[in-house]
Amino acid sequence: MNAENIKILEKLKAGNIEYAEKGMYTGNVCSAVRLKTAKEGQHPYAIVIACSDSREIPETIFNVGIGELFVIRVVGNVLDNHQLGSIEYAASHLDANLIVVLGHTKCGAVGATIAAHGGTDKYIKYIMEDIREAIGEETDDYKATVLNVKHGVKEIEQAFADHPEIESGELDVIGAVYDIETGRVEWLNER
Numbered sequence: 001m002n003a004e005n006i007k008i009l010e011k012l013k014a015g016n017i018e019y020a021e022k023g024m025y026t027g028n029v030c031s032a033v034r035l036k037t038a039k040e041g042q043h044p045y046a047i048v049i050a051c052s053d054s055r056e057i058p059e060t061i062f063n064v065g066i067g068e069l070f071v072i073r074v075v076g077n078v079l080d081n082h083q084l085g086s087i088e089y090a091a092s093h094l095d096a097n098l099i100v101v102l103g104h105t106k107c108g109a110v111g112a113t114i115a116a117h118g119g120t121d122k123y124i125k126y127i128m129e130d131i132r133e134a135i136g137e138e139t140d141d142y143k144a145t146v147l148n149v150k151h152g153v154k155e156i157e158q159a160f161a162d163h164p165e166i167e168s169g170e171l172d173v174i175g176a177v178y179d180i181e182t183g184r185v186e187w188l189n190e191r
């Protein structure tokens with residue numbers, strides 16, 4: 001991981017500790033920062049791919065405010081061309097170079113895939129197919145969530161390995177699992 005991204009990761013870790021252990025949210029969402037970012041544009045420093053689950057709120061989890069995270073939320077934090085396009089935009093045009101794939105405990109999409117529920121729904125099936133590819137035959141909820149996050153990390157790394165506008169070594173991708181009970185983030189693949 002490059003030096004700048006290490007600093008950003010440390011900031012996210014510290015923010016999560018503030019949130020989980022001290023029960024605080026002090027992210028800056030005041031009108032001054034709203035007006036400043038509206039006038040000057042956004043410069044988020046990290047990209048977060050999170051589940052749409054209403055219990056997993058990235059800005060709160062990392063104790064940050066307006067203009068800090070470029071968040072992509074989709075059920076099961078799966079990745080398709082729309083999500084990859086969103087990452088590409090944030091990385092190439094906004095210079096956000098740390099990508100966090102943030103799964104969470106008790107994810108309904110992972111659980112439904114394990115139980116093979118909902119596989120015939122018109123559109124949900126596409127999400128479940130992606131999760132099935134990631135988790136294989138794993139039946140443990142937590143282990144499956146970790147596999148799904150790691151699969152996402154690998155997909156992003158492969159998608160941007162030879163990107164014309166992104167220099168090699170600029171982007172770093174890290175997986176994490178958010179515990180919806182404790183509020184803590186477990187980081188999966190630090191190196």
Ligand SMILES: [Zn+2]
Pocket residue numbers: 051052053075076077104106107108109110
């Ligand atoms: Zn979920």
